[in-house]
Amino acid sequence: MAIAADHPVGLSIASLADGYRSGTVDPAGVTEACLTRIARDDPALRAFITVAGDSAREQAQESRRRFTEGRPLGPLDGIPIGIKDNINVAGLPCTAGTAAFRTRIPEHDARAVTRLKQGGAVLLGKLNMHEGALGATTDNLMYGRCINPLRPGYTPGGSSGGSAAAVAAGFCAAALGSDTMGSVRVPAAYCGVYGFKPSHDAARSDGVVPLSFTLDCVGPLASTIEDLAILADVLHEGSLRLADRREDVSLAGCRIGVPRQLASVALTPPVASAFARFLDALRDAGAGVTSVDLLHWDPMKARRAGLLISEAEGAAYYRRAVGADFAGLSPEFAAMLRFPERAGLDRVIDAYALIDAVRQSYLDAFSELDFLALPTTPQPSFPHGVEVPVNQADCTALANFARAPAISLPVRGDDLPVGMQLMAAPGDDCRLLSIAAPVDRIIARP
Amino acid sequence: MAIAADHPVGLSIASLADGYRSGTVDPAGVTEACLTRIARDDPALRAFITVAGDSAREQAQESRRRFTEGRPLGPLDGIPIGIKDNINVAGLPCTAGTAAFRTRIPEHDARAVTRLKQGGAVLLGKLNMHEGALGATTDNLMYGRCINPLRPGYTPGGSSGGSAAAVAAGFCAAALGSDTMGSVRVPAAYCGVYGFKPSHDAARSDGVVPLSFTLDCVGPLASTIEDLAILADVLHEGSLRLADRREDVSLAGCRIGVPRQLASVALTPPVASAFARFLDALRDAGAGVTSVDLLHWDPMKARRAGLLISEAEGAAYYRRAVGADFAGLSPEFAAMLRFPERAGLDRVIDAYALIDAVRQSYLDAFSELDFLALPTTPQPSFPHGVEVPVNQADCTALANFARAPAISLPVRGDDLPVGMQLMAAPGDDCRLLSIAAPVDRIIARP
Numbered sequence: 001m002a003i004a005a006d007h008p009v010g011l012s013i014a015s016l017a018d019g020y021r022s023g024t025v026d027p028a029g030v031t032e033a034c035l036t037r038i039a040r041d042d043p044a045l046r047a048f049i050t051v052a053g054d055s056a057r058e059q060a061q062e063s064r065r066r067f068t069e070g071r072p073l074g075p076l077d078g079i080p081i082g083i084k085d086n087i088n089v090a091g092l093p094c095t096a097g098t099a100a101f102r103t104r105i106p107e108h109d110a111r112a113v114t115r116l117k118q119g120g121a122v123l124l125g126k127l128n129m130h131e132g133a134l135g136a137t138t139d140n141l142m143y144g145r146c147i148n149p150l151r152p153g154y155t156p157g158g159s160s161g162g163s164a165a166a167v168a169a170g171f172c173a174a175a176l177g178s179d180t181m182g183s184v185r186v187p188a189a190y191c192g193v194y195g196f197k198p199s200h201d202a203a204r205s206d207g208v209v210p211l212s213f214t215l216d217c218v219g220p221l222a223s224t225i226e227d228l229a230i231l232a233d234v235l236h237e238g239s240l241r242l243a244d245r246r247e248d249v250s251l252a253g254c255r256i257g258v259p260r261q262l263a264s265v266a267l268t269p270p271v272a273s274a275f276a277r278f279l280d281a282l283r284d285a286g287a288g289v290t291s292v293d294l295l296h297w298d299p300m301k302a303r304r305a306g307l308l309i310s311e312a313e314g315a316a317y318y319r320r321a322v323g324a325d326f327a328g329l330s331p332e333f334a335a336m337l338r339f340p341e342r343a344g345l346d347r348v349i350d351a352y353a354l355i356d357a358v359r360q361s362y363l364d365a366f367s368e369l370d371f372l373a374l375p376t377t378p379q380p381s382f383p384h385g386v387e388v389p390v391n392q393a394d395c396t397a398l399a400n401f402a403r404a405p406a407i408s409l410p411v412r413g414d415d416l417p418v419g420m421q422l423m424a425a426p427g428d429d430c431r432l433l434s435i436a437a438p439v440d441r442i443i444a445r446p
Numbered sequence: 447m448a449i450a451a452d453h454p455v456g457l458s459i460a461s462l463a464d465g466y467r468s469g470t471v472d473p474a475g476v477t478e479a480c481l482t483r484i485a486r487d488d489p490a491l492r493a494f495i496t497v498a499g500d501s502a503r504e505q506a507q508e509s510r511r512r513f514t515e516g517r518p519l520g521p522l523d524g525i526p527i528g529i530k531d532n533i534n535v536a537g538l539p540c541t542a543g544t545a546a547f548r549t550r551i552p553e554h555d556a557r558a559v560t561r562l563k564q565g566g567a568v569l570l571g572k573l574n575m576h577e578g579a580l581g582a583t584t585d586n587l588m589y590g591r592c593i594n595p596l597r598p599g600y601t602p603g604g605s606s607g608g609s610a611a612a613v614a615a616g617f618c619a620a621a622l623g624s625d626t627m628g629s630v631r632v633p634a635a636y637c638g639v640y641g642f643k644p645s646h647d648a649a650r651s652d653g654v655v656p657l658s659f660t661l662d663c664v665g666p667l668a669s670t671i672e673d674l675a676i677l678a679d680v681l682h683e684g685s686l687r688l689a690d691r692r693e694d695v696s697l698a699g700c701r702i703g704v705p706r707q708l709a710s711v712a713l714t715p716p717v718a719s720a721f722a723r724f725l726d727a728l729r730d731a732g733a734g735v736t737s738v739d740l741l742h743w744d745p746m747k748a749r750r751a752g753l754l755i756s757e758a759e760g761a762a763y764y765r766r767a768v769g770a771d772f773a774g775l776s777p778e779f780a781a782m783l784r785f786p787e788r789a790g791l792d793r794v795i796d797a798y799a800l801i802d803a804v805r806q807s808y809l810d811a812f813s814e815l816d817f818l819a820l821p822t823t824p825q826p827s828f829p830h831g832v833e834v835p836v837n838q839a840d841c842t843a844l845a846n847f848a849r850a851p852a853i854s855l856p857v858r859g860d861d862l863p864v865g866m867q868l869m870a871a872p873g874d875d876c877r878l879l880s881i882a883a884p885v886d887r888i889i890a891r892p
Contacts, residue, residue: 352659
């Protein structure tokens with residue numbers, strides 16, 4: 001298998017693993033090709049904050065040795081992966097996208113990184129992100145305006161914009177992101193790749209620079225649904241048992257709900273029509289698609305509550321980390337972190353109460369449902385510099401509030417791709433990943 | 447079956463249901479006997495805030511009719527039950543133990559009350575509690591100092607003190623309480639009865655005057671472990687499937703953990719020795735009892751964090767309900783609700799972060815455990831008027847932080863009974879109630 005240097009998504013985990021096993025390619029060669037591509041294309045895309053060429057080459061050599069000796073560590077051995085720059089990799093800078101942390105070098109790996117390393121993955125470096133993970137354009141003043149590989153000048157989304165851009169550009173087979181209100185799924189949708197936010201308790205955030213301990217969740221991005229499941233399996237706390245379950249899930253008879261409250265989200269025409277086609281395809285495959293009422297979920301109010309909680313919890317962290325004056329943070333980021341103090345304690349408490357009520361509504365709905373279907377974002381990617389839509393996370397944050405798993409699948413839009421989401425009950429990650437495979441087969445790929 | 451009017455715990459649900467089915471007693475007669483006993487003994491005990499004699503007699507007559515016609519509604523039909531006075535029963539005053547709500551009469555039943563009524567239960571009235579559910583002595587200035595039926599002048603505990611006292615006094619077969627940091631289990635332990643706090647998501651608090659939406663949980667108190675399981679089954683959201691599971695759980699080989707951090711809780715001698723006997727009995731029955739480290743759980747710090755969250759969330763509710771001046775609340779209660787504003791937003795956020803970390807530690811521990819064992823309280827009941835121990839909830843609040851189920855079993859102490867707890871992983875309510883039956887058979891009853 002040769003790597004198509006001109007193909008934006010040429011590096012699936014499954015096909016690389018096949019190539020490694022059969023000996024047609026080897027981890028060192030693939031890693032070198034990735035580094036070459038990064039050197040060539042990333043100056044324009046700014047997906048990376050730190051390229052870790054030397055350590056990646058070493059890891060690739062070790063992986064090659066394991067394959068030569070016939071003892072690879074598993075499906076991730078030798079797979080080139082990028083890591084969002086708020087996730088600690090021992091010895092590499094970890095900036096969380098803020099100038100305040102430009103010299104921060106953690107000594108220990110994040111829990112998710114440990115799992116990847118134990119699986120033999122080759123870590124290519126640290127990926128660009130919206131400053132502090134609080135925002136969804138990855139127009140980073142300090143580390144560069146990250147560009148969507150699908151369209152010059154357009155945003156990759158965020159906050160894990162570099163993660164989605166790196167996968168879409170074929171810089172790596174997969175990437176880790178973090179998702180507080182949609183930060184894995186929004187950029188996955190904008191860049192035409194797959195993104196997964198696990199159940200809150202299935203992904204531990206140890207070793208991740210926090211924004212909101214209540215909402216943060218580490219999750220993978222990849223270029224195929226199969227790859228996403230492979231990564232979810234490796235990253236999952238406890239036993240996902242995906243291998244046992246993927247076969248026995250069928251769309252026929254599946255009960256899929258569409259939240260009535262979606263009507264209040266202003267979906268742009270390409271997203272609205274793609275979503276309609278998505279639901280039609282689910283129905284054609286035998287799923288029962290019904291409207292459901294998520295009683296306490298008002299997408300706009302809930303998003304504002306989530307934002308206030310993120311700002312309040314983020315402020316508590318950054319005050320401790322950089323001081324009460326938020327030294328080194330951009331004025332925009334610092335202003336957002338200062339807002340909750342002005343809003344006052346009761347408004348913050350009300351925000352917690354609201355997302356708790358949303359969570360209850362979600363659990364109630366799932367007493368008669370298997371999955372929820374929603375678009376990922378109300379619009380496709382847009383040019384950097386235009387006014388940023390406020391509702392980017394309206395459809396994604398629901399899963400964070402509910403502590404539930406959610407997946408974003410890329411589908412064809414009118415021009416740029418858009419994302420379609422499936423969500424499941426908290427803890428039902430395995431079933432969600434299982435149903436995503438047949439769903440992926442019936443949708444119109446970008 | 448006659449009701450032993452002089453026996454403190456003479457009304458088990460299971461034995462009443464047997465009597466109803468065989469016709470040896472009937473719901474109207476039992477209800478009348480309960481009302482007589484309440485009229486005779488409650489002026490000294492102050493377990494009730496409102497006795498609902500008329501509606502209880504009507505419900506009992508309807509239940510009698512169902513039994514006469516051979517169509518009882520289930521195991522709770524005709525069973526006399528008392529309801530903590532922060533849980534709405536349509537048409538009855540619901541004070542939450544505070545003077546501010548002395549004229550509050552809800553129009554609708556709380557979700558838990560609806561379930562009891564649908565099961566045919568006879569609701570005898572509303573039970574005394576610590577004001578606002580924020581405190582554990584039930585020394586209520588407005589509605590009376592509630593007395594432990596086991597010892598004149600002693601506290602029944604709280605905040606569900608009236609619920610435990612009413613069950614212990616034989617006023618009712620069971621009671622509903624609410625548990626924010628131990629408010630069902632602490633009084634159950636002090637009064638020698640059984641108390642259950644379900645998983646957070648297994649019990650909905652709709653129609654309950656809130657203290658802390660993050661921590662509140664409705665739960666039952668009863669005089670036998672069998673009765674507690676019957677109630678838990680009726681109250682549980684979703685399918686508990688207790689009937690399917692109770693047989694297949696054995697203590698042999700069961701992995702029971704004792705938190706290392708218990709060493710920092712000053713257990714009084716009667717509790718320490720009862721706990722040692724409890725662990726010995728578990729070991730003798732074949733359980734593996736080991737010490738476990740709940741990494742982020744410092745009982746004192748966590749309790750203080752839980753208290754701050756309860757005060758902050760309670761303040762947001764009461765400010766809306768009675769005004770910013772907390773009109774009608776006692777000075778003590780109002781002062782507690784004012785504290786978080788003085789402490790500041792960041793300390794409240796830190797408290798949320800701490801209990802979230804405790805929850806993670808709990809989940810981590812359960813990757814290698816079936817149950818945790820702890821005493822319920824560090825001391826048995828104590829006289830009203832003495833300095834109140836600050837650590838009453840140190841061993842109970844852990845389950846609220848973890849959103850996990852916990853049961854308190856009464857065991858013999860040196861003088862007054864004490865409580866022993868078992869906790870399980872969140873969602874494992876069924877297994878916890880199942881193992882509690884064999885555990886109950888091997889412990890020294892009070």
